[in-house]
Amino acid sequence: MEKDDILKRLKKIEGQVRGVHKMVEEDRYCVDILIQLAAIRSATNRVGIALLERHTQGCVRGAIQSGDGDKAIEELMEVVRSFVK
Structure with a gap:
């Protein structure tokens, strides 16, 4: 995923979060809010996976090619561990 695509997705997520904020203010049905929160989580996960892939590639x-792979792999694994919590 290219930078422009990531930025577009983040703008969309930002709009979704604002929408949930409005839903809470308006005392909308809890299940509808939860569904929107699940969609936001899924969207942020997709962006995160795209960034992880971009970073890895x-x-x-x-x-690795320059001989400093051990440090980079450990850093990547720390990020993956925090990502899947």
């Missing part, structure tokens, strides 16, 4: 691959 670019930064981590470059570090």
Whole structure:
């Protein structure tokens, strides 16, 4: 996913969050809010996966090729661990 695509997705997520904020203010049905929150979580996960892939294919691959792969792999694994919590 390219930078422009990521930024577009983040703008969409931002709009979804504002929509949920409005739903809470308007005392909308809890299930409807929860459904929207699940959609937001899914959207942020997709962006995160795209960034992880981009980082792995670019930064981590470059570090491995230059001989500094161990540090890059450990850093990547720390991010993956926090991502899947």
